[in-house]
Amino acid sequence: MNYRNDEEERPAEGQLEHALADLAAPAPADFALRVLQRVGISRDRYDTYSHLDSAAGGLFVAYSPDAVTGSAVDTMVTDADEFERLHHARTGRTAIRASAPFPGLRPALRTGRAKRLPIDLGGLTDLECAVLHAVRSIPSGQLRPITWLAREASLPSATGPIVEALAKNPVPMLIPCHRVTYEGGMPCDAAYAERVGDALRSAEGIDMHRLEELTLRGAVFLGSDTTRIYCHPTCAHARRITRPHQVPFRTAGAARQAGYRACKSCRPATV
Amino acid sequence: MDDMAEQLTERLASDLDDGFTELVRVHASAVRAFLFRVSGSAAEADDLGQDTFLRAYSALQTYSPERRRKLKPRAWLMTIAANVWRNHVRTSVRHPVSATRAEDACDTWVDESPGPEERAATSADRTVLVKALTELPEKHRVAVVMRHVIGMSYSDMAEAQGCPVGTVKAQVSRGIGTLREILTPEAAVLGEVTR
Numbered sequence: 196m197n198y199r200n201d202e203e204e205r206p207a208e209g210q211l212e213h214a215l216a217d218l219a220a221p222a223p224a225d226f227a228l229r230v231l232q233r234v235g236i237s238r239d240r241y242d243t244y245s246h247l248d249s250a251a252g253g254l255f256v257a258y259s260p261d262a263v264t265g266s267a268v269d270t271m272v273t274d275a276d277e278f279e280r281l282h283h284a285r286t287g288r289t290a291i292r293a294s295a296p297f298p299g300l301r302p303a304l305r306t307g308r309a310k311r312l313p314i315d316l317g318g319l320t321d322l323e324c325a326v327l328h329a330v331r332s333i334p335s336g337q338l339r340p341i342t343w344l345a346r347e348a349s350l351p352s353a354t355g356p357i358v359e360a361l362a363k364n365p366v367p368m369l370i371p372c373h374r375v376t377y378e379g380g381m382p383c384d385a386a387y388a389e390r391v392g393d394a395l396r397s398a399e400g401i402d403m404h405r406l407e408e409l410t411l412r413g414a415v416f417l418g419s420d421t422t423r424i425y426c427h428p429t430c431a432h433a434r435r436i437t438r439p440h441q442v443p444f445r446t447a448g449a450a451r452q453a454g455y456r457a458c459k460s461c462r463p464a465t466v
Numbered sequence: 467m468d469d470m471a472e473q474l475t476e477r478l479a480s481d482l483d484d485g486f487t488e489l490v491r492v493h494a495s496a497v498r499a500f501l502f503r504v505s506g507s508a509a510e511a512d513d514l515g516q517d518t519f520l521r522a523y524s525a526l527q528t529y530s531p532e533r534r535r536k537l538k539p540r541a542w543l544m545t546i547a548a549n550v551w552r553n554h555v556r557t558s559v560r561h562p563v564s565a566t567r568a569e570d571a572c573d574t575w576v577d578e579s580p581g582p583e584e585r586a587a588t589s590a591d592r593t594v595l596v597k598a599l600t601e602l603p604e605k606h607r608v609a610v611v612m613r614h615v616i617g618m619s620y621s622d623m624a625e626a627q628g629c630p631v632g633t634v635k636a637q638v639s640r641g642i643g644t645l646r647e648i649l650t651p652e653a654a655v656l657g658e659v660t661r
């Protein structure tokens with residue numbers, strides 16, 4: 196009798212302890228930040244970060260008082276704690292959770308236009324900064340090859356260093372590395388897994404099937420026989436050319452020989 | 467984890483403000499969870515949590531770098547948190563808020579029932595446990611929360627409480643026993659009879 200009663204009690208013991216462990220409620224999002232403000236730690240000694248929703252899923256964005264200092268797409272990190280650790284490992288600054296995001300961040304994410312958002316690229320070399328600045332000028336919903344980046348940033352057109360610079364992108368999504376492709380039109384997802392890049396591209400409405408089809412037709416550039424201008428196929432102007440008027444070109448030289456000039460918006464060659 | 471803790475104390479020793487932000491990042495939620503469960507009120511946990519870190523910071527300012535390097539941050543913070551809470555309980559007992567003061571008239575409107583945050587954090591079946599926890603004697607409550615909610619080791623707890631490991635173990639065990647009695651009165655009676 197006595198023995199059986201003990202046996203019955205044992206699972207209950209485990210339950211009570213489990214229930215107690217479940218009571219460890221996470222602190223409100225701003226708690227750590229309020230503590231630091233109360234103690235009077237200067238705001239420029241630490242970064243804050245918030246978690247925002249975007250068309251391509253959740254995004255962690257860390258920022259100092261003046262500029263965005265880092266970001267990570269949800270699928271790149273396991274949880275907020277890992278984001279905090281990676282941020283510290285890279286920048287040497289602690290990231291504290293806050294509920295109010297950096298001013299201008301929400302509209303930038305909603306529209307995909309993050310070009311004017313101040314971003315701090317401290318710790319990167321001049322070449323890496325130049326490449327990432329060029330990447331920022333690629334409009335939302337469009338793709339550009341690596342040689343285009345090299346030309347815009349006035350760098351030697353060797354692919355290796357540029358891909359390395361792209362791989363170091365500390366602010367994925369806000370510096371749109373997913374809009375960069377290799378010469379053949381294959382996306383160059385250097386800083387994150389391909390599926391992350393795919394999600395970002397499809398969220399911007401980039402139709403990769405249409406582009407594959409164009410590549411098969413041998414169209415690196417697309418010209419219009421009414422205007423005699425040629426563009427990158429994702430350029431807003433190229434997307435307006437109706438199918439009967441589309442003239443595919445393999446190289447800028449071929450287009451020039453056929454009497455076409457380069458588009459001044461997407462700049463497929465030095466205009 | 468050990469590596470992380472070492473990094474933290476190293477940062478505290480070399481640059482107080484930088485180390486302190488890291489201390490807050492790593493330990494703020496544990497300190498707040500402790501105070502939340504011990505006091506049973508989210509608003510009080512917020513206030514006392516801020517006091518805890520404020521005290522911790524002023525203490526760290528007076529410590530030498532060597533002393534900061536040797537610190538066991540979690541146990542140390544829990545000591546402060548437990549003291550802050552004890553002080554708070556003592557002052558509120560000695561200075562009960564008088565309902566007659568004009569500026570406190572609004573206190574009569576205060577709703578003592580759990581607010582939205584408390585309710586969210588303590589859904590249905592937890593409510594009973596949270597209530598039972600607040601019925602425990604102070605010492606046992608602190609011990610049970612440290613051990614089972616925060617998940618501290620007995621040796622860390624002994625250090626935080628400034629007493630032998632055996633004492634802490636006894637406090638936890640008595641606390642758990644009392645909790646079980648409160649939660650299932652019949653089972654406790656049965657247990658007493660059969661024991």
